[in-house]
Amino acid sequence: MDNGKDKEMTIQTSISELAELFAIFDDPKDKFVQLMDMARESAGLKENDQTEQNKIYGCTSQAWVVAKLATDRTYQFRTDSDALIVKGLLNVLERIFNGHSSTEIQSVNGKTVLDSIGLDGSISNQRTNGFASAIQKIQQIAV
Numbered sequence: 001m002d003n004g005k006d007k008e009m010t011i012q013t014s015i016s017e018l019a020e021l022f023a024i025f026d027d028p029k030d031k032f033v034q035l036m037d038m039a040r041e042s043a044g045l046k047e048n049d050q051t052e053q054n055k056i057y058g059c060t061s062q063a064w065v066v067a068k069l070a071t072d073r074t075y076q077f078r079t080d081s082d083a084l085i086v087k088g089l090l091n092v093l094e095r096i097f098n099g100h101s102s103t104e105i106q107s108v109n110g111k112t113v114l115d116s117i118g119l120d121g122s123i124s125n126q127r128t129n130g131f132a133s134a135i136q137k138i139q140q141i142a143v
Contacts, residue, residue, distance in 0.1 A: 011104055014096045018117040028122040035088030042091045045080035058133025060126050061086045065093075065134065067141045074099050075142050079134075085123070089131050092117065097138055105142040110135035 025031045045054075049066050056063040061083035068076045076098050079090035096113070097105050110132055114120040123131070 011096060011100055011108060015113065015116045018092060018095060022118040031119060031122045032085060035092075036084045037088070038091040039081075039084045039087035042080070042087055042094070043078070044087070045078055049078070050080065056130070056134045056137050058136075059086060059130035061130075063087075063090060063130065063134065065090070065137055065141070067138070073101050075102070075105065077138060077141075085127065086130065089119075089123070089127065090134060093131075093134055093138060097142075102142045106139055108135070108139075110139070 022031055022034065025034060045064055045066060050062070050064050054064040054066050056065055059081070061081055063079070063081040063083075063086055065077055065079045067078075070076060077094050079087070079094055081087040081090055093113075096108070113135065114123070114128060114131060120128075
């Protein structure tokens with residue numbers, strides 16, 4: 001139901017909901033299990049969408065993102081990775097960015113997303129860098 005709130009609040013609401021979800025877990029291993037569960041629930045991409053053009057560079061694993069611009073000028077992102085944790089992290093980004101306009105997507109500070117949802121200390125520096133690369137790719141698509 002649309003209650004008239006602007007969509008930027010919705011992005012923040014999505015981040016807050018993810019923060020609540022991950023706050024349940026004290027042990028970083030449990031956060032990884034949650035990410036893997038999210039990855040298993042993700043539809044992923046067909047092989048023909050796993051192209052160089054859709055590839056997210058900066059990830060140590062293979063990762064891709066595709067976008068569709070809807071008639072209301074909002075984006076729908078679909079992601080995939082050959083690594084379960086990365087696929088879960090990409091699913092987090094889908095939950096944050098899907099259904100939002102370019103302006104809203106650009107307004108997100110990619111450096112604070114992991115911190116905002118409570119995963120900043122839980123994932124490796126390589127994955128943190130890959131996550132930042134994924135946000136950057138999404139923001140480049142949504143111009």
